Amino acid sequence: MKILVAVKRVIDYNVQIRVKEDGTGVVTDNVKMSTNPPDDNAIEEAVKIKESGKATEVIAVTVGEEKAQETVRKALAVGADRGIHVKAEGIIEPIAVSKILQKIVEKEKPDLVFMGKQAIDDDCNQTGQMLSALLNWPQATFASKIEVKDGKLEVIREIDEGLETIEINTPAIVTCDLRLNEPRYASLPNIMKAKKKPIEQMNASDLGVDTAPKIQQIKVEEPPKRKAGIKVSSVAELVQKLKNEAKVI
Numbered sequence: 001m002k003i004l005v006a007v008k009r010v011i012d013y014n015v016q017i018r019v020k021e022d023g024t025g026v027v028t029d030n031v032k033m034s035t036n037p038p039d040d041n042a043i044e045e046a047v048k049i050k051e052s053g054k055a056t057e058v059i060a061v062t063v064g065e066e067k068a069q070e071t072v073r074k075a076l077a078v079g080a081d082r083g084i085h086v087k088a089e090g091i092i093e094p095i096a097v098s099k100i101l102q103k104i105v106e107k108e109k110p111d112l113v114f115m116g117k118q119a120i121d122d123d124c125n126q127t128g129q130m131l132s133a134l135l136n137w138p139q140a141t142f143a144s145k146i147e148v149k150d151g152k153l154e155v156i157r158e159i160d161e162g163l164e165t166i167e168i169n170t171p172a173i174v175t176c177d178l179r180l181n182e183p184r185y186a187s188l189p190n191i192m193k194a195k196k197k198p199i200e201q202m203n204a205s206d207l208g209v210d211t212a213p214k215i216q217q218i219k220v221e222e223p224p225k226r227k228a229g230i231k232v233s234s235v236a237e238l239v240q241k242l243k244n245e246a247k248v249i
């Protein structure tokens with residue numbers, strides 16, 4: 001069984017995001033970039049399935065600029081066998097990423113595609129669902145537990161009401177939740193070994209996919225600053241302020 005895992009390079013989740021002065025986006029120059037957090041869970045799960053003997057190969061794929069290759073390299077350092085880097089500049093919207101992934105799936109013929117549930121930069125939560133529609137494959141989104149059975153997957157999903165257990169046939173798309181597992185750290189020897197693992201590079205245009213944005217971003221702005229709070233000296237004063245000033249009781 002072959003597992004393809006989509007990994008995206010995003011601004012590190014610890015970075016305090018700054019909006020550009022002209023409102024055209026967020027500052028990315030000299031900002032720490034990392035793998036989108038749920039994509040780390042997706043790689044971890046694929047590697048664990050391979051270690052359990054149920055998969056034979058894990059392939060990490062990314063779509064993005066030259067430096068996006070670092071994300072694939074990191075996946076190789078934690079156990080993926082080989083990588084694919086589809087080069088594309090600028091903002092690549094979920095529809096373009098899913099069309100690119102569709103081409104990669106048609107070429108590689110994996111049994112499973114693992115992805116993150118959502119990218120923390122665009123918060124779209126669309127790419128997995130679009131890929132499933134393009135391929136006409138079953139999908140399990142927000143997976144917090146995955147069990148591989150013969151030709152099927154049992155997946156526990158995080159939903160508003162609690163946990164839902166579903167069964168889907170393979171080949172399938174699974175988008176991974178942060179609660180799925182604890183991603184491992186790459187050890188130094190494995191980082192060194194990963195340098196020798198192959199990464200195939202190609203351009204999005206070689207795959208015949210148009211990556212021009214379909215959405216025009218009009219403006220990006222900081223959320224409004226919260227006003228400072230005040231301290232009250234008694235419960236009576238608090239009640240009075242809630243009643244007369246905030247008018248909430």
Ligand code: AMP
Binds near residue numbers: 008092097119
């Ligand atoms: P999104 O639909 O943008 O929230 O992204 C959902 C998931 O799709 C991510 O967690 C990744 O697994 C995958 N994905 C999105 N964009 C890319 C990209 N440029 N390269 C590789 N994977 C991506």
